[in-house]
Amino acid sequence: MKEQLEAVIYCDPFPLMVVNNFYNEEELALIWKELDFYTEPNKLLEAEEYGGVIGYTNAKALLLDQIYKKSKDGKTDYRNISNILTVNRKLFSCGVLDTYAEIHDCVGLANKTNWDITKVRYYHDGEYYDPHTDSPFQFLAFSYFYREPKKFKGGDLEFPKYDFKLPCDNNSMVIFPGWVEHGVRKVKIKDTDYYDGWGRYAITSFFGCKDREK
Numbered sequence: 001m002k003e004q005l006e007a008v009i010y011c012d013p014f015p016l017m018v019v020n021n022f023y024n025e026e027e028l029a030l031i032w033k034e035l036d037f038y039t040e041p042n043k044l045l046e047a048e049e050y051g052g053v054i055g056y057t058n059a060k061a062l063l064l065d066q067i068y069k070k071s072k073d074g075k076t077d078y079r080n081i082s083n084i085l086t087v088n089r090k091l092f093s094c095g096v097l098d099t100y101a102e103i104h105d106c107v108g109l110a111n112k113t114n115w116d117i118t119k120v121r122y123y124h125d126g127e128y129y130d131p132h133t134d135s136p137f138q139f140l141a142f143s144y145f146y147r148e149p150k151k152f153k154g155g156d157l158e159f160p161k162y163d164f165k166l167p168c169d170n171n172s173m174v175i176f177p178g179w180v181e182h183g184v185r186k187v188k189i190k191d192t193d194y195y196d197g198w199g200r201y202a203i204t205s206f207f208g209c210k211d212r213e214k
Contacts, residue, residue, distance in 0.1 A: 005096060013162040014180050015103040019096055022143060022173040023087065030083035031203070035145065038062060038120055039197040050119065057129040059184075061121035084203060085118055091141055091173070091205055092116070100175050107177060109209050110139055116207035123155055123187040124199035131160050131183035138208030140182075141175045144168040145201040152189035155200040157182060168200055178206070 003024065010016040023031065038044060044060035047053065051063050064085055068078040079085045091097070097111040123129075134140055142157065148170065157174060158165040161181050166174060168184075176182070184202075192198040 003094070005094065007096070007099065009099075009103060011103055013159075013164060014177060015100070015107045016174065016176040017096070017100045017103070018166065019173040019175070020169065021171050022096075023090070023171055027087045027090070028145075028171065030087050031145065034083045035120065035122075035201055036197060039122060039195055041195060044122055053129075053132045056132050057127075057184075059121055059123045059127040059129060061119050063117065063119050065117045084120065088118060088143075088203060088205060092207075096173075096175070107139070110175075112209050113139070113207045115210050116205050119204045119206075121202045121204065122197075122199055123184065123202070124194045125152075125187060125189045125192075127199070128186040129184040131158065131181050133181050134178040134206060137178035137206040139175065139206075140178050141173055141205040141207070143173045143203040143205075144170060145203070146170055147198050151192060151198045152187050152200060154185045155187045156185045158185055168202070178208075 005022065006020050008018040008020070010018075043062070045062060046060060047057050050061045050066075052061060064082055065079075068082045068085055070077050092113060097113065101108050101110040146152070146168075150170070155168045156165045157168060159180060159182050165185070187200050189199055
């Protein structure tokens with residue numbers, strides 16, 4: 001039976017969709033196995049090492065496509081080793097992007113995407129991402145995860161030019177165009193160690209259409 005996903009759609013101030021409870025329990029279990037591994041010491045990287053906007057964030061992350069990629073001869077695809085890169089294919093097959101593409105003509109190609117990259121990012125106490133754009137990418141999809149009961153405050157996704165913000169609800173996904181300026185408000189958390197993993201996780205898909213015939 002096909003899963004029924006619930007979404008909140010915004011036409012203004014720009015085309016945006018929030019999908020609640022995007023991943024099922026089995027998918028979440030696979031995701032958390034990988035997130036736990038990345039939260040161990042010496043795994044996550046600084047902005048200049050993973051392709052973040054240098055000077056805008058102090059949160060660490062990984063560009064998974066740099067780690068799990070095809071062999072030089074193209075015969076072996078290491079992406080299947082990653083639970084996250086396997087499970088997040090759901091975004092491109094579940095019909096969510098068909099609905100998103102109908103919101104406005106400016107996002108009409110969202111369901112025609114033929115390339116994407118994935119980052120995993122972790123925010124602990126005092127970490128943030130100042131407002132910026134990801135204009136090289138046509139679309140962004142942020143998925144949020146945290147341990148419950150929630151122990152941190154802040155971490156909201158903000159759109160300062162539009163005086164608009166969204167909470168980072170657990171297991172929700174937010175989809176919007178890459179040209180929209182956005183940032184992450186500072187996370188505040190007390191009495192937990194960084195490596196205990198009680199902060200805010202985000203899995204980001206950057207995606208779009210390349211070399212597509214009209």
